Structures are given as structure tokens and as C-alpha cells.
Amino acid sequence: MSDTMVDSESEAAQARKERREAVLQVAGRGRTRTLTLVLTYLFGFLGPAACFCLHWVLGADMFGSREVTVHVAAIAALLSLALHVHWRDCPPGFSAFLGGALLSSAIQALLVALFLLPLTLVCMLIVVGVVGLIPFGTAWTLYRASHEAHQAAALLSRRTRIAFAACGFALSSSLLLAHPVTQFVAYEIAFERIAELTPDAPERANEVLALIPGLANRPLIDEALACEDDERFLRLSKLCVLRFGFAIDRTWRRD
Structure with missing residues (x-):
């Protein structure tokens, strides 16, 4: 008990x-x-x-x-x-x-x-x-x-x-990595379009870059300053005007 x-x-x-x-x-x-x-x-x-x-x-x-x-x-x-x-x-x-x-x-x-x-x-x-x-x-x-x-x-x-x-x-x-990779791909496509011998190449390249928000202009400037072909340089500069509102000058120093 x-x-x-x-x-x-x-x-x-x-x-x-x-x-x-x-x-x-x-x-x-x-x-x-x-x-x-x-x-x-x-x-x-x-x-x-x-x-x-x-x-x-x-x-x-x-x-x-x-x-x-x-x-x-x-x-x-x-x-x-x-x-x-x-x-x-x-x-x-x-x-x-x-x-x-x-x-x-x-x-x-x-x-x-x-x-x-x-x-x-x-x-x-x-x-x-x-x-x-x-x-x-x-x-x-x-x-x-x-x-x-x-x-x-x-x-x-x-x-x-x-x-x-x-x-x-x-x-x-x-x-x-999403934005940097997307930006890289967009620039590669844009540079390919710039290489085309058509009058509207810069405009067509700009159509691609316009799809990317917050796009950096440094890759475009570096590509232009490294370019030895005057015609290609002018196309890249025109693309910069279309996308960012300013032209690229060859006298700019690359950082």
C-alpha cells in the first residue's frame, strides 16, 4: 500500500x-x-x-x-x-x-x-x-x-x-551573380551586333542593353578604349550616347 x-x-x-x-x-x-x-x-x-x-x-x-x-x-x-x-x-x-x-x-x-x-x-x-x-x-x-x-x-x-x-x-x-552575369551576356550580344556592318548596328545593340536595369557603362568604355578600329570605336561611342547620354573620348585614361 x-x-x-x-x-x-x-x-x-x-x-x-x-x-x-x-x-x-x-x-x-x-x-x-x-x-x-x-x-x-x-x-x-x-x-x-x-x-x-x-x-x-x-x-x-x-x-x-x-x-x-x-x-x-x-x-x-x-x-x-x-x-x-x-x-x-x-x-x-x-x-x-x-x-x-x-x-x-x-x-x-x-x-x-x-x-x-x-x-x-x-x-x-x-x-x-x-x-x-x-x-x-x-x-x-x-x-x-x-x-x-x-x-x-x-x-x-x-x-x-x-x-x-x-x-x-x-x-x-x-x-x-544574377545581375553581373546578365550584364556580361548583354554586352557580349551588343558587341556582336556592333560588329555587324549595318547602319543600325548601334541601335540594335542598344535594344539589348536597354533590357538590363542598372547597367554599368564601364565595360562599354573599356571596350571602346581598347578598340583600334576607328569605325568600330565610333559605333561603340554612338552606342554609349544612345544608352548613357555621352560620347567616349579616346583621350580618356583607363583606370
């Missing part, structure tokens, strides 16, 4: 312990989610919006030909972050995929922050440099979200999670 009572008390104590742990776990998840939401809106949405608005207002050319790439990567990161935060019943496989994509975005944000760091330190003297620290917060927020997404896919085997995460990481990382 006494053994039965001891067992009952032990089971009751164990049940109370499990309930207490469950309550603490739920409370911990609630606090974690609240912190995630705060960080997401602060460094995931409002912070980057402030950075880009300041960038557009000042008209600073900080990223050069990579500007479109940076913008596309930022939009992809924010979309991934929004999906992670607001899709409560996300399938485990997609959670792992998002985890990989968010990890790639976190690395990209950190690289942008490090790239801007010298300018940030200089601009600290006029307070506006504080904005340059936001990408560090964004990188941390994305990394934290990546870890949460990876944990949310715990139902999957380790190998499956890694496979999904690798796919997400690869897709997010490929966005960095």
Missing part, C-alpha cells in the same frame, strides 16, 4: 515537473518570438528602409555597378525574413530552406556592413554615420532567424535539413 502511494506521489511530482517545464518552454518561445518580431521590424524592415532612403536622398554611388545586385539581395532577404516571421505553419522542409536562404542573406548583410564601415566611421562625426551600423544589426537578425528556421525543421533528419538548407543558401547566393 505504501509503495503504491509513493509511486503515485512520484508520478504526480513528475507530472507537475513536466507541466512546469512545458509552461516555461511555451513562455520562452513567446519571449523568443516577441524578440524576433522586434528585431525583424527594427533591423529587418525599418532600418534597411532608412538606409536606402538616405542613400537615395543623398544620391551617393557607394556600390557602383553592384547597386542593383545589392538592392535585389536586400529585397530577397526581407521577403525571406517576412516569410519566416509570419508563416506560422511553415512546413519543416521549407523552414530548412528558409534557414539556408537567411544564412546567406546574413553573410551578405555582414559583407555590406564591412564594406561601408570606413565610411561609417568617418560619418560618425556628423551623426549620420550611425545609420551605417544598421547592416550589422540586420546581419545579426537574419542569422538569428536562420537559426530559428533551422530549429523549426527539427522533425526532419539532419541530412534532409542540410540538403534543404543548402538549396536555400545556393539560391540566395546566386542572386549576387
